[in-house]
Amino acid sequence: MKNSSENIVYVSEFVDLVGPETKMLGPVRDGGRIVTGTEPACYGPMITPEIESGHTISRPVAVAGAEVGDGVALKIKKIEITSKASASGTETPHEGSFVGDPFVAKKCPGCGKVNPNTVVKGVGRDAICCADCDTSISAFDVTNGYTMIFDDKRTVGVTVPNHVAEEIARNAEDYSGAPAGSTCHSILVFALADMPAGIVSKIRPMIGNLGTLPGVTMPSSHNAGDFGVFLIGAPHAHAITEEELAKRSDAHMDIDSVGEGAVVIAPVKVAQAGIIVGDVHAMQGDGEIAGHTTDVSAEITIEVEVIKKLANDGPILLPLRENLPPLARLPSSEELEAARSLADSRGFDIQTEVAPIQVVGSGANLNEATMNGLERMAKLADMDIDEVKNRVTITGGIEIGRLPGIVHISMLIPISRLEQIGIAHLVKEQYGL
Numbered sequence: 001m002k003n004s005s006e007n008i009v010y011v012s013e014f015v016d017l018v019g020p021e022t023k024m025l026g027p028v029r030d031g032g033r034i035v036t037g038t039e040p041a042c043y044g045p046m047i048t049p050e051i052e053s054g055h056t057i058s059r060p061v062a063v064a065g066a067e068v069g070d071g072v073a074l075k076i077k078k079i080e081i082t083s084k085a086s087a088s089g090t091e092t093p094h095e096g097s098f099v100g101d102p103f104v105a106k107k108c109p110g111c112g113k114v115n116p117n118t119v120v121k122g123v124g125r126d127a128i129c130c131a132d133c134d135t136s137i138s139a140f141d142v143t144n145g146y147t148m149i150f151d152d153k154r155t156v157g158v159t160v161p162n163h164v165a166e167e168i169a170r171n172a173e174d175y176s177g178a179p180a181g182s183t184c185h186s187i188l189v190f191a192l193a194d195m196p197a198g199i200v201s202k203i204r205p206m207i208g209n210l211g212t213l214p215g216v217t218m219p220s221s222h223n224a225g226d227f228g229v230f231l232i233g234a235p236h237a238h239a240i241t242e243e244e245l246a247k248r249s250d251a252h253m254d255i256d257s258v259g260e261g262a263v264v265i266a267p268v269k270v271a272q273a274g275i276i277v278g279d280v281h282a283m284q285g286d287g288e289i290a291g292h293t294t295d296v297s298a299e300i301t302i303e304v305e306v307i308k309k310l311a312n313d314g315p316i317l318l319p320l321r322e323n324l325p326p327l328a329r330l331p332s333s334e335e336l337e338a339a340r341s342l343a344d345s346r347g348f349d350i351q352t353e354v355a356p357i358q359v360v361g362s363g364a365n366l367n368e369a370t371m372n373g374l375e376r377m378a379k380l381a382d383m384d385i386d387e388v389k390n391r392v393t394i395t396g397g398i399e400i401g402r403l404p405g406i407v408h409i410s411m412l413i414p415i416s417r418l419e420q421i422g423i424a425h426l427v428k429e430q431y432g433l
């Protein structure tokens with residue numbers, strides 16, 4: 001690693017395991033930028049047995065001056081999709097083809113090797129074969145899949161019929177747009193076409209895995225409170241304890257508003273933070289209810305800013321104004337005037353110096369994720385958790401990032417508190433205050 005920091009760090013390497021021991025690039029200076037490509041991942045790593053994670057992400061970038069207990073604001077400046085097509089679907093684990101966790105410890109049903117090297121032979125759902133024994137291998141059976149093509153301007157996607165899916169499968173490398181250094185097979189080779197052709201969806205790019213290195217080494221897909229529970233006492237090499245899971249950084253959020261223009265304030269769990277980016281989706285509805293969506297290759301530009309001693313346990317989000325829930329949007333001048341008139345008539349003042357923030361919560365299920373998020377919000381706001389519950393109810397809301405256990409909690413919080421913890425300037429800039 002270089003001693004001097006850089007204004008821009010370019011990333012062209014990918015990793016699947018993340019933690020304190022992961023080699024970092026950089027460091028990028030405070031206020032500098034990270035430019036990275038991403039490869040399509042979830043499904044790509046899921047069907048690539050040698051990858052020990054359900055994701056690959058960009059090699060971590062160190063941030064100069066970032067210390068454990070700080071926060072790092074990640075300002076998403078650009079998301080440019082380079083894929084021409086994507087494929088996804090629902091799936092079920094393929095018995096006999098994994099040890100404990102099909103995302104992590106994929107096993108060849110022929111020779112029994114765990115995480116074997118593989119090759120692509122032809123197209124279709126049996127195209128991935130063990131390099132040692134030539135057995136078709138997949139830790140997952142796709143139960144209902146689809147292939148989607150994108151227009152040149154990346155504004156819409158359309159599902160395709162079987163013959164078009166097969167044509168795309170035969171040219172998967174070109175359609176996937178994966179950058180040099182890509183490490184996983186393309187799900188496009190499966191030629192998925194179970195869904196009706198002609199379903200139209202708007203392209204709305206977002207980043208599913210964005211943040212910092214966790215304080216314990218784990219598969220990058222499991223760096224969250226829901227996926228992470230599968231590592232506790234697992235029968236494979238990446239088992240961790242419940243105490244170690246608390247060191248997660250919750251970078252794997254799958255929150256649909258983490259798109260261009262949004263700001264993620266990530267916790268620093270290891271020295272120099274280690275910024276990671278991956279799992280870009282062309283579009284995703286709240287909850288990612290199918291379990292996966294349209295993974296794409298993309299070019300990403302992130303600007304970083306260190307927030308000293310923020311001590312946020314998990315990510316804080318500042319989405320675009322239009323992506324805030326209605327009650328978390330600041331009142332209009334007319335609404336404020338009506339409120340002020342009510343208060344004046346009874347002899348008290350209204351609170352006007354407030355601003356919206358979102359806090360991410362994660363857990364084994366939505367109830368646990370919600371409580372985790374409320375506790376994080378209470379600490380951040382320096383409020384009793386019951387007051388937070390009330391404020392979220394009347395000035396915010398709780399939205400599902402991903403089933404089974406990622407939520408983002410919105411609330412209007414006094415700007416004076418945001419100034420105390422050092423993020424008021426980010427909030428004011430984001431919402432024009």
